[in-house]
Amino acid sequence: MSRPLRIGTRASALAQAQARWAATALAAVWTDGPVTLVPVTTAGDRLSQEDPAGPVPPGRGWFVGALEEALLAGEVDVCVHSAKDLPPQIPDGLVLAAFPVRADPRDALVAPGVANLEGLAEGAVVATGSPRRALQLRGLRPDLEVRPLRGNVDTRLLRVNQGAFAGAVLAAAGLTRLGRQGVIAEVFAPERMVPAAGQGALALEVRHADAQVVEAARRIDDPSIAFAVLAERAVLSALGGGCQAPAGALATPAQAAGRAMLRAVVCGARSGRVARAVVEMPRPPRWPDRAAMCGAAAELAALAVEALRGEGAQALLAEGGVGAEHGGARAGSGVVDG
Secondary structure (H helix, E strand, O other): OOOOEEEEEOOOHHHHHHHHHHHHHHHOOOOOOOEEEEEOOOHHHHHHHHOOOOOOOOOOOOOOHHHHHHHHOOOOOEEEEEHHHOOOOOEOOEEEEEOOOEOOOOEEEEOOOOOOHHHOOOOOEEEOOOHHHHHHHHHHOOOOEEEOOOOOHHHHHHHHHOOOOOEEEEEHHHHHHOOOHHHEEEEOOOOOOOOOOOOOEEEEEEEOOOHHHHHHHHOOOOHHHHHHHHHHHHHHHHHOOOOOOOEEEEEEEEEOOOEEEEEEEEEOOOOOOEEEEEEEEEOOOOOOOHHHHHHHHHHHHHHHHHHHHHOOHHHHHHHOOOOOOOOOOOEOOOOOOO
């Protein structure tokens, strides 16, 4: 019997581009029927249209909750997410089955007429919807005025081009996937601005009990990317911060001499103080199975969490009221189970 594979995705241009990539990859391994896209409008999409400059309310993955509801209800079989948008915990009954590709994970400055952040005039207004980016920006350039801005990539670029802001900070991956990399003035080295956990990576979420779909997703998974993203997400989970917390993490799965590295940061929303950690551990050429890879990711994350707590990270998260946030109701343990 033919069975179509239904991929749920947000309707934005970036989400559609990511979903089309996943659909092409899955079509190569799914032989039971057609692979189709099912657009799902999220609360975050509606809010961004109504108030692009407003704050992001707390709660269950503002841009992923509706997708997960559709998945749990059996309306779609796979959800394609930007991994950075996923809260550290996922709902019971769902699993992150694959992390198949990762573009440049770094943050990027879009600022017409300048070559880098240092080229902006004193007191210039720079936009970002991310507390993590805003606080790290203030550390790099305390004189800048940082204002909130949401909306899809083209909306934010339009506001900059219209002169509402001297610049904006966005994910380099999103700009690249939409063919907008030409507008980038500077890509921030992780030493200067640590990106969000999972930034640049795609995550495929499926129902745990749907073994057929889990297996198809696993066939396009990249274990090295999965290792890195799961380690980054485990840092946020252990600290109790969600995807809107002023915290970031970036793992490099294959350092010289067979070592993996994880860089993490937590910022204080009121104090402006920053806790940083850079940790390493041995990394084998390959893992014997997925369980071993997940265990290694958890081990690397634990090293970073210990170092961050030693720098007062828990108190810094509490400044923003997110020190105990775990992504909302129905949260399962899907942090390092892959």
